[in-house]
Amino acid sequence: xxxxxxxxxxxxxxAGLGNYSRLLIQSLSKLYKDNQYFLFTPKYxxxxxHDFAAHKNCTVITPGSINACLPSSLWRSFFMANDINTHNIxxxxxxxxxxxxxxxxxxxxxxxxxxxxxxxxxxxxTFDKKMYEKKFKYACRIADKIITISKQTADDCIRxxxxxxxxxxxxxxxxxxxxFTSQKDEEIIKKYDLPKKFILNIGxxxxxxxxxxxxxxxxxxxNEVSLVAIGRRTxxxxxxxxxxxxxxxxxxxxxxxxxxxxxxxxxxxxxxxFVYPSVFEGFGIPVLEALAAGVPVxxxxxxxxxxVGGEAALYFDPYNVEDIADKTNLLLNxxxxxxxxxxxxxxxxxxxxxxxxxxxINNIYHSL
Numbered sequence: 001x002x003x004x005x006x007x008x009x010x011x012x013x014x015a016g017l018g019n020y021s022r023l024l025i026q027s028l029s030k031l032y033k034d035n036q037y038f039l040f041t042p043k044y045x046x047x048x049x050h051d052f053a054a055h056k057n058c059t060v061i062t063p064g065s066i067n068a069c070l071p072s073s074l075w076r077s078f079f080m081a082n083d084i085n086t087h088n089i090x091x092x093x094x095x096x097x098x099x100x101x102x103x104x105x106x107x108x109x110x111x112x113x114x115x116x117x118x119x120x121x122x123x124x125x126t127f128d129k130k131m132y133e134k135k136f137k138y139a140c141r142i143a144d145k146i147i148t149i150s151k152q153t154a155d156d157c158i159r160x161x162x163x164x165x166x167x168x169x170x171x172x173x174x175x176x177x178x179x180f181t182s183q184k185d186e187e188i189i190k191k192y193d194l195p196k197k198f199i200l201n202i203g204x205x206x207x208x209x210x211x212x213x214x215x216x217x218x219x220x221x222x223n224e225v226s227l228v229a230i231g232r233r234t235x236x237x238x239x240x241x242x243x244x245x246x247x248x249x250x251x252x253x254x255x256x257x258x259x260x261x262x263x264x265x266x267x268x269x270x271x272x273x274f275v276y277p278s279v280f281e282g283f284g285i286p287v288l289e290a291l292a293a294g295v296p297v298x299x300x301x302x303x304x305x306x307x308v309g310g311e312a313a314l315y316f317d318p319y320n321v322e323d324i325a326d327k328t329n330l331l332l333n334x335x336x337x338x339x340x341x342x343x344x345x346x347x348x349x350x351x352x353x354x355x356x357x358x359x360x361i362n363n364i365y366h367s368l
Contacts, residue, residue, distance in 0.1 A: 001035045001036075001090045001091065001365065002036045002037075002038065002087070002088060002090045002091075003028070003035055003036070003037050003089070003090065003091045003092075003093060004038045004039075004084050004087065004089040004091070004092040004093070004106075005021070005025060005037065005039050005093050005094075006040055006076065006080070006095055006096065006098060006100075007021060007025065007039035007040055007095065008040075008041050008072070008076060008096070009095060009096045010039065010041070010095070011039075011043070011044060012041070012043070014261060016113070016285060017096045017113065019176060019285075020095065020096075020111075020113070020149075020173050021096065023173075023175075023176065024095065024173075024357075024358070024361065025039065025052065025058070026055075027354045027357075028361070028362065029055045029057050029058050031355065031358050031362075032358075032362055034057075035057060036059070037055075037057055037058045037059070038058075038059050038061055038087055038089060039058060039061065040061045040062075041060065041062060042062065042063060042072030042075050042076060043062065043072065063075050063079070063083065067079045076098070076100065077098075077100060078101060078102055079102075081103060082102075084100065084104060084106075085103075085105050090106055090107075090365075091106060091107055091365045091368060092104055092106055092108050092109070093108075093109040093110070093111070093365075094108070094109070094110040094111065094139060096111065096113070097110065097111065097112050097113065097132075097135065097136050098135050098136070098139055099139040099143060107144045107145075108143045108144050108145075109144065109145045109146075109147060109364060109365070110139040110140065110143040110147070111149070112136065112140070112146060112149075112153055112161075113148075113282050113283065114152075114153055114156070114281070114283065115153065115156040115157065115160050115161070116208070116280065116282060117129050117133070118133065119156070119280060120208060120280070123206065123207075123208070136161055140157060140161045140162075140163040140164075143167060144167070144368050145168075145367075145368065146163055146167045146168045146169070147168075147169050147170075147364065148168055148169075148170050148171075149170075149172055149173045149282065149283045150170065150172065150282060150283050150304040150307050150308075151304070151307060152281075152283075152303055152304035152307065153282045153304070154168050154170050156282075171361060171364070172308075172351065173283060173288075173352070173357065174288070174352045174353065174354040174357050175289045175292055175352070176261075176265075176289075177354070178262075178265045179264075179265050179289045179292035179293045180292045180293075180349075181265075182265030182266060182268055182269040182292070182294070183266065183269050184269045184270050188266040188267060191263075192256065192263075192267070193254075194228060194254070194267070194270055195226035195228065195254065197224055197225050197226070197272050198226040198227060198228045198254075198271055199214075199221075199225060199226070199227050199228070199271065199273050199274075199275050199332075200228050200229075200230075200267065200270075200271035200273070200275070200290075201214055201227065201228070201229040201230070201274070201275055201276060202229075202230045202231060202264070202268075202276075202289075203230075203231050203276070203278065203286055204231045204232045205229065205231040205232065205233055205237040205240060205255070206234045207236045208280055209231070210277040210278055210300075210318050211229055211231075211236075211240055212239060212240050212243060213277050213318065213319070213321050213324060214227065214229075214275055214277050214324060215227065215240060215244060215249065216321045217321055217324050217325035218249055218252050219247075220322065220325035220329075221325060221328060221329060221332070222329075222332065223252075225252075225272065226252045226253065226254060227253045227254070228254045228256065228267075228271070229253070229254070229256070230255075230256045230259050230264075230267070231256075231257065232258075233257055237255070240255070241255070264289070265289075268289060268290055268293035269293050269294065271290075271295050272296075272331075273296045273298065273328060273331040273332055274286070274287075274295045274296070274297045274298075275297075275298050275299070275324065275327075275328050275331075276290075276297070276298070276299040276305070277299070277300055277316070277324055278299070278300055278303070278318065279300065279302065279303070279318050279319075280302070280303045281305060282304060283307075283308065284299070284303070284304050284305050284308050287299050287305055287308045287309050287313065288352055291308075291309070291312055291348060291349060292352075294342070294345070296331040296338050296341060296342075297309055297312065297313040298314040298315070298316060298324070298327040298328055298330075298331055299313055299314075299316075300315065300316065300317075300318040301315035301316060301317060301318075308352075309348070310347075310348040311341075311344040311347075311348065312341055312342075312345040312347070312348040312349075314327045314330060314331065314337075314341070315327070
């Protein structure tokens with residue numbers, strides 16, 4: 001079977017969507033070696049995170065000479081289909097919510113990760129929101145199969161995009177294998193001057209992630225425990241920083257930005273607990289990363305977080321500071337509870353093994 005991918009994110013995004021794309025392509029190419037994989041991308045430059053050129057069954061396809069000067073978005077939407085149709089592709093898979101808007105001759109699959117731009121349109125420019133909505137609705141309409149990474153996203157596709165429920169298959173994602181073998185690393189602790197004992201939070205520092213409520217729990221938690229939060233800055237970050245300063249919490253909060261992904265596993269492993277009070281996630285990959293790294297987890301009792309955490313995490317009302325603090329204190333002080341969660345963790349992680357996920361994806365391809 002010859003499978004084509006819209007692989008732009010695999011080559012140009014070094015966070016969520018890129019990680020999903022790279023991990024899936026790498027796993028398919030290793031586990032199903034008899035297939036051929038054609039990776040379509042507007043531009044290609046070698047990078048340690050994507051060594052697909054080393055895989056004999058992977059071929060990178062960039063725009064032909066006639067289309068090489070086109071803006072990448074224009075090529076992906078309207079001209080990439082011409083390149084796809086010339087390579088005898090059996091299945092084409094859009095890995096990040098989009099499919100070419102011109103005719104493809106083969107069965108089509110699209111993965112929808114989340115519809116946050118529709119649930120929280122205030123975070124997006126009007127043009128961007130309308131463009132995403134148009135592309136995602138089109139992709140769901142023409143796709144033969146729609147893969148969602150959570151039941152939450154499946155429900156949102158039906159509600160917001162009017163997707164056909166019969167087309168939808170829920171195939172959860174995994175996380176980078178490095179998290180499953182992560183260990184505390186004194187060099188990383190020293191490199192980032194991490195506190196002796198800290199609560200960890202990772203994610204873009206924006207209102208939806210709700211970091212401010214986590215900061216507000218600190219007076220209710222042992223003074224020897226600090227908070228380390230890692231994420232891209234937004235305008236919301238200034239609000240968090242102002243609260244920290246006004247409430248004399250500067251010595252207990254460490255905000256970090258632009259941390260390389262390769263250092264994440266060791267940082268997770270150094271944390272005493274991972275606390276994630278987001279009010280909405282299409283999946284919530286940091287919850288899975290923390291579980292894989294063996295860190296006790298407390299997270300929100302809404303959206304997709306319970307899907308990811310299962311019985312291996314504690315849950316709180318993300319709008320209730322006292323509840324967040326109570327659950328965090330349990331993780332920090334109740335060793336018996338933490339041991340029980342660790343046992344559940346082993347069972348929960350089986351649901352997210354890359355082997356199982358890849359087999360499910362491969363079965364979908366063969367069903368078309």
